[in-house]
Structure formats: C-alpha cells, structure tokens
Amino acid sequence: MKKVSRRKFLKASAAVGAAAASSGFAQEFFSRPSSVLGPARGNRVVIIGGGWGGISTARHLRRKNPNIEVVLIEKNPAFMSCPMSNLYLGGVKDLDFLVFDYTNVVKAGVTFVNERAIEVNRAGRYVRTTSGIIFYNYLVVSPGIDYMYEAIQGYSEVKQFLPVGFKPFEHIALKRQLDNFEGGDLVLAIPRPPYRCPPGPYERAAMLAYYLKTNQIKGKVIVLDANPGPISKAPGFTAAFNDLYKDYIQYIPQAEVTAIDYAKKTVKTSLGEFQFDLANIIPPMKAGEIVRTAGLGDRWANVQLPTFLSERDDRVYVIGDVMGNVPYPKSGQVAYNDGKIVAEHIAQRIAGKKLAEIPNPLPDNICYSFVNSEESIWVSHKHNWDAAARQVRQQSTVDNQRSKQNGGLALEWARGLWGDMFGPET
Numbered sequence: 241m242k243k244v245s246r247r248k249f250l251k252a253s254a255a256v257g258a259a260a261a262s263s264g265f266a267q268e269f270f271s272r273p274s275s276v277l278g279p280a281r282g283n284r285v286v287i288i289g290g291g292w293g294g295i296s297t298a299r300h301l302r303r304k305n306p307n308i309e310v311v312l313i314e315k316n317p318a319f320m321s322c323p324m325s326n327l328y329l330g331g332v333k334d335l336d337f338l339v340f341d342y343t344n345v346v347k348a349g350v351t352f353v354n355e356r357a358i359e360v361n362r363a364g365r366y367v368r369t370t371s372g373i374i375f376y377n378y379l380v381v382s383p384g385i386d387y388m389y390e391a392i393q394g395y396s397e398v399k400q401f402l403p404v405g406f407k408p409f410e411h412i413a414l415k416r417q418l419d420n421f422e423g424g425d426l427v428l429a430i431p432r433p434p435y436r437c438p439p440g441p442y443e444r445a446a447m448l449a450y451y452l453k454t455n456q457i458k459g460k461v462i463v464l465d466a467n468p469g470p471i472s473k474a475p476g477f478t479a480a481f482n483d484l485y486k487d488y489i490q491y492i493p494q495a496e497v498t499a500i501d502y503a504k505k506t507v508k509t510s511l512g513e514f515q516f517d518l519a520n521i522i523p524p525m526k527a528g529e530i531v532r533t534a535g536l537g538d539r540w541a542n543v544q545l546p547t548f549l550s551e552r553d554d555r556v557y558v559i560g561d562v563m564g565n566v567p568y569p570k571s572g573q574v575a576y577n578d579g580k581i582v583a584e585h586i587a588q589r590i591a592g593k594k595l596a597e598i599p600n601p602l603p604d605n606i607c608y609s610f611v612n613s614e615e616s617i618w619v620s621h622k623h624n625w626d627a628a629a630r631q632v633r634q635q636s637t638v639d640n641q642r643s644k645q646n647g648g649l650a651l652e653w654a655r656g657l658w659g660d661m662f663g664p665e666t
C-alpha cells in the first residue's frame with residue numbers, strides 16, 4: 241500500500257504525481273481528464289466521491305466484474321481518513337498514518353478523474369466536471385458532508401480562521417493551531433444530530449485533553465454540547481472525562497452555539513456567552529452540495545428503502561453520509577459496507593437481473609473511539625429490514641469499558657479497511 245509522506249502531501253497536487261511516478265505510472269495516465277473519456281464503451285459506472293463509500297464501490301465493482309468500466313471522480317489528489325484523525329490531533333500519530341494515494345485503485349482498473357463534479361444531468365445521464373462531461377449507465381453519489389455555517393450567526397464570515405476538521409485534510413490547519421496554542425480556553429462545540437460520526441466530537445474532546453495533559457499546557461477543553469448528554473457511548477466518554485481529564489475538560493450540556501464573534505473571541509450559546517482562546521466549532525451538517533445540484537434531496541438525500549437507490553432516480557445510488565431517511569450512523573464503516581452492497585447490486589443489474597430479484601442486505605456498523613493514546617471504547621449496530629412496517633430496525637451493542645485491547649482492535653479495524661480500499665489486489 242503506498243502512503244503519502246507529510247512533505248509530499250503538503251505539496252498536494254505534486255503528491256499524486258510523485259506517488260504515481262514512484263509506482264511506475266506515468267503521471268498523465270494516473271488521473272484522466274474527463275474531456276478525454278468519450279462515450280461509454282459498455283456498462284459505465286460513474287462514482288462521485290473518492291472517500292469511504294466511493295472507493296469501496298469502485299474496488300468491489302472491479303472485483304465483481306472486470307468488464308465494468310468504473311470512473312471515480314474525486315476533487316482531492318489524495319485520500320485522508322477522518323477515522324483515527326483524533327489520534328493525529330492528539331499527537332499520537334503522524335499525518336502519514338492517515339493519508340493514501342489512489343495508485344492501487346488505478347491499478348485495479350478504475351479510471352481516476354481528479355476533478356470536481358459540478359453538475360449531474362439525470363435526463364441526459366451525464367456528470368459535468370471542471371473539464372468536461374462523463375456519461376454514465378449507473379451513477380453512485382458519495383460526496384460526504386458539507387457544513388451549515390449559516391446556522392451559526394457570524395460563522396460564514398470567519399470560517400477561514402476556524403478549521404472544523406470533519407472533512408478530510410482540514411485537520412492540518414487545526415493541528416497547526418493546536419501546536420501554537422499556549423494555554424487558556426479551548427472551546428469545542430458539538431451540534432445536534434444528524435452529523436458525521438456521532439461519537440467523533442467526544443473522542444476529539446478526550447484527545448484534545450490528552451494533548452494538553454501530556455504536553456503540560458495550562459488549558460482546558462470547554463465542551464459546549466448542544467445535546468443533553470453525549471449522544472454516543474455516554475458512560476464511556478463521561479468516565480474518561482472524569483477519570484482521566486478532570487482538570488482538563490469542562491463538559492457543558494444543552495449549550496448550543498448560536499453566534500460567533502471572532503474579533504471578541506466569544507461564542508453565544510443557549511446558556512450564555514463563552515470566551516475562547518482557541519475554538520473548534522463543529523457546525524450542523526448537510527449532504528455534500530452535489531446532492532442538491534443533482535436534485536437528489538435538500539438537506540440530505542433519501543433512498544428507496546431497503547435499497548440505496550435514490551428516491552428520485554432508479555439509475556442513481558446514494559450512499560454513505562448523505563443518506564437522510566435511514567437510522568444508519570454516518571460512519572466510514574457504514575459507507576464502506578454501502579459501497580460493497582451497491583457494487584453487488586449494480587453487478588447483478590448489469591448481469592440482467594430485475595430490481596425485484598436482487599437481494600437487499602443492510603449495512604452493519606462498528607465504531608471505535610480512543611480516549612487516550614492506547615485505550616478505546618466501541619459501539620456496534622446491526623440493521624434489519626422490517627418488511628411489514630417498511631422500516632429499518634437497529635440493534636446496538638456497546639463496550640463502554642476503555643481498554644488497550646479495544647485500542648488494538650481499533651487500529652486493526654482501520655488497517656483492515658484501508659488495506660482493502662488502497663492495497664494491491666491479491
């Protein structure tokens with residue numbers, strides 16, 4: 241599996257070229273501009289978004305049927321994993337640990353288009369990118385999330401100073417701010433669901449406190465939670481906050497941030513005003529913009545349950561964090577499983593099966609959260625289709641007891657999925 245070094249990454253577009261060259265790929269063949277693709281030769285599946293859902297779809301489609309032409313449109317030149325990114329912020333792992341290039345995805349026969357998708361014409365069955373148009377037989381939409389800055393007064397105007405770190409690569413700016421933080425109040429604000437990775441902000445609170453504690457920085461993480469308590473693994477996080485970080489975390493529930501005054505370094509909440517020296521304000525979220533541009537939904541995209549087909553179009557699948565009408569957690573594990581299921585679904589349609597004949601498994605989930613450099617807690621979800629009620633039923637299991645054993649399993653989980661998405665075909 242090829243990793244992108246920190247230095248290479250910081251020269252972002254050079255990173256893909258360098259990685260491609262070092263793996264024997266001439267750069268011009270690594271990313272293909274959409275203008276040179278031409279019409280589909282046979283069955284072409286176009287995927288928007290080279291993250292957890294998109295890569296999983298691409299890799300599994302090529303494994304199911306190498307005759308299917310798979311085109312992956314991704315605006316970033318490399319991939320960064322949000323899962324495990326709180327270890328990077330906490331100073332436990334380097335950025336290299338989280339960043340991968342698309343070399344083996346291309347070697348597996350996927351056409352990689354390093355461009356932004358700007359329009360989906362569903363009547364004409366094509367995607368317009370920054371350099372041309374790409375026709376599809378089937379389209380998979382997995383662009384992840386966008387932020388609703390507009391929900392917090394004054395945020396849009398100052399967002400360049402306040403990296404959120406809930407989308408790939410924003411963590412680099414946030415980490416730099418943390419490295420320069422000399423002490424004081426570090427405000428971390430958590431929105432109401434639905435947002436990407438329900439336990440992610442609480443894991444972040446723990447790892448920021450870990451960073452302050454281990455670096456002996458005189459400061460406090462002030463967690464302003466819009467919710468009445470942690471919305472995931474509450475006993476595990478509460479125990480970690482109290483046992484490990486009593487002097488480093490102040491957890492304040494029911495404190496929803498409504499406005500930011502960056503000049504005065506204050507946030508307004510439902511419980512009054514708070515001062516900050518450094519702030520990480522996680523705003524409410526919505527599906528990536530292309531979902532709305534494509535007419536697939538408003539805040540989120542709905543699917544025809546129990547499939548991943550868009551409510552609006554039988555040729556279009558929507559997967560990963562963008563789904564609205566499902567109880568699935570917005571997690572990398574779910575997005576990866578969605579991709580696997582959708583790859584099988586499309587392969588069967590291409591093989592001539594009718595929609596009613598194709599089984600519709602549902603994605604399961606497991607999500608680990610670190611609370612220090614070595615110990616983790618986890619929650620898992622099983623999903624079943626209740627045909628009578630026409631609803632997805634969810635059953636969860638949780639381990640709130642932090643342990644090194646769970647920490648080991650968490651790393652194993654990440655390496656396993658990264659290996660499947662970015663490793664060579666065996």
Ligand SMILES: Cc1cc2nc3c(=O)[nH]c(=O)nc-3n(C[C@H](O)[C@H](O)[C@H](O)COP(=O)(O)OP(=O)(O)OC[C@H]3O[C@@H](n4cnc5c(N)ncnc54)[C@H](O)[C@@H]3O)c2cc1C
Pocket residue numbers: 288289290291292293294313314315316321322323324325326355356357358382383384385405406407408436437440441444528529530559560561562570571572573574575606607608609
């Ligand atoms: C701090 C944090 C911790 C997390 N921890 C975990 C964890 O432990 N376990 C877990 O399972 N999940 C975790 N997650 C959640 C996980 O990261 C997401 O659920 C997952 O990334 C969703 O996959 P996706 O394919 O929907 O979106 P993404 O992985 O974000 O992929 C979307 C891709 O689409 C691209 N894109 C968007 N719009 C366009 C466009 N118009 N044109 C071209 N490209 C576009 C983006 O650049 C991006 O690469 C965590 C998230 C965060 C923020």
